[in-house]
Structure formats: C-alpha cells, structure tokens
Amino acid sequence: MDGTLVDTEPFWMAAETPLVESFGGTWSHEQALRLVGLGLDESARILQEAGVRLSTQDIIDRLTEEVMRTIAAGGVPWRPGARDLLASLRAAGIKTALVTMSMRRMATTVVDLIDFDAFDLVIAGDDATRPKPFPDPYLQACEALGVAVDEAVAIEDSPNGLRSAVAAGAAVIGVPLMVSLAGAGAHALWPTLEGRTVHDITAFHADHHVSRTQREAARGGAR
Structure with missing residues (x-):
C-alpha cells in the first residue's frame, strides 16, 4: 500500500x-x-x-x-497510474488483494476512500502470521483468494516487500519510490505504473512463466 x-x-x-x-x-x-x-x-x-x-x-x-x-x-494520494491499473484489473474480473504491513484500521481507511470496489481482500500487518520479508502475508492472501501463488502477480516498492512476494512464489514487479530495488529479486522493474493496464500485467505473467519453465528445463538438462 x-x-x-x-x-x-x-x-x-x-x-x-x-x-x-x-x-x-x-x-x-x-x-x-x-x-x-x-x-x-x-x-x-x-x-x-x-x-x-x-x-x-x-x-x-x-x-x-x-x-x-x-x-x-x-484524501488518497495515489501513486502515478496506480488507480487506473487497479480499475483495469477490476474491470477484467481479476481478483485483487491489498497486502500491507500497515495496521488494518489504516488499510481500511485508505480502501474506504477509494471511489470504487478496489479489493476482494486486505491482509494487513496485524493479520500476518509473520511480517514481510517473510512470505506469510502473500501466502495468506493467495489462500484466502483461492488462488495458487504461482498464478499471482505482486507489485512492490520496497526490498522487504519484494523479498516477501518472491519467497512466496509469486511473479513480482518492483516499482521503486523511496529506495533502490536493485538486487532485491524482482522479476521485472517498472519505473512507474503510469500507462500500465491489465494487458501489461497478463503479458508480464505469461513471460515470467515461460522464463521459469525454460530455467527449470535448463537445470534439468544440466543434471
């Protein structure tokens, strides 16, 4: 968040x-x-x-x-492109979860100020069994949504958030803001969400799966 x-x-x-x-x-x-x-x-x-x-x-x-x-x-100080991307995902019927280390009362304050039904689920800091960078928050979100974690895309702006999502097994996009994300494990780095739509997310996810399959095949051949 x-x-x-x-x-x-x-x-x-x-x-x-x-x-x-x-x-x-x-x-x-x-x-x-x-x-x-x-x-x-x-x-x-x-x-x-x-x-x-x-x-x-x-x-x-x-x-x-x-x-x-x-x-x-x-009011809600949206990051560039974030509202439009979220609305694009919702219009396409894609399940969305807000996974944040802020307290639930803080997260629900933000969600309640959004002018459309933005999320199916909120996993907040006081919900997580262990905080980021542990994988727990993302695993909890996927389980509650009924989504396999390898079918999920996570978007994060912090190294700890990236490590949490990568450890969970999601495909992860880093969008840096306050700190560098170099070396934190993101599968892609986008400088901004401005102009991004559901099509960019689905294309990224498909490419990630192809790359992962190729890596696994290469490791199998090396044996």
Whole structure:
C-alpha cells in the first residue's frame, strides 16, 4: 500500500520525526528510509533505539493515528497510474488483494476512500502470521483468494516487500519510490505504473512463466 498504491511514505516520515524529537532524539532522512517496507513492530524497535521511550504498541498507535489524520484531511494520494491499473484489473474480473504491513484500521481507511470496489481482500500487518520479508502475508492472501501463488502477480516498492512476494512464489514487479530495488529479486522493474493496464500485467505473467519453465528445463538438462 504505502509507496506502491498510495504515496504515504512521506506521511510516515513526517510522523516519525516529531515523535523522536519529543524524546530529545534526532531522526534523519537516512534513518527513516530504513523503515520503508518494514513491519511496524520492527519499525517501533528501531524508533525505541533512537530514544522513543514508549511501548511498541504505543508507537504503532501514535504513528498510525497521525498518518490516518493526514490522509483523512487530504484524501488518497495515489501513486502515478496506480488507480487506473487497479480499475483495469477490476474491470477484467481479476481478483485483487491489498497486502500491507500497515495496521488494518489504516488499510481500511485508505480502501474506504477509494471511489470504487478496489479489493476482494486486505491482509494487513496485524493479520500476518509473520511480517514481510517473510512470505506469510502473500501466502495468506493467495489462500484466502483461492488462488495458487504461482498464478499471482505482486507489485512492490520496497526490498522487504519484494523479498516477501518472491519467497512466496509469486511473479513480482518492483516499482521503486523511496529506495533502490536493485538486487532485491524482482522479476521485472517498472519505473512507474503510469500507462500500465491489465494487458501489461497478463503479458508480464505469461513471460515470467515461460522464463521459469525454460530455467527449470535448463537445470534439468544440466543434471
């Protein structure tokens, strides 16, 4: 969600800085980048190391409430092309799931502000058995949708998100925003979702399956 569907990473960073400073600490842009794509429990631990003397849950609650207030005031800050691509997928009858490490109340706030029925399912940070970069969130989403994971396409903007989706067995597209995705395992890197449609997604998935079959055949021949 954050950074792929909607451009909320700056909202999180804007919430983190005053929180750390309220406890006498400092918080740099480089430190904030470490939290991109992390589960909120791990993010809270890093903020505690920076001097925030609150429990993990209190940190999560404070950050979530602040970001939710910002979104409620300004609306959904769509990433370029994200809304049109999602609408194209829905019009084609393709099942969609939002897989995010934000809390469910945050995810549903965003989904409720979308002006069409965007998702069949939400797997949020408080739903996942283990957070990204573990494969659990994507495996849970596929199981709940009734979709085999190798028939799924994941779109991610963070290294941790990419690693989660790749480990699950999905075909994965990386669309970078705040951090580099080089070496994170994406099967394709798109600079933007602008202009992308359901046809681009299905073509990518088909090409991925052909490439995977060829790789498996080559490995079998090498034996």
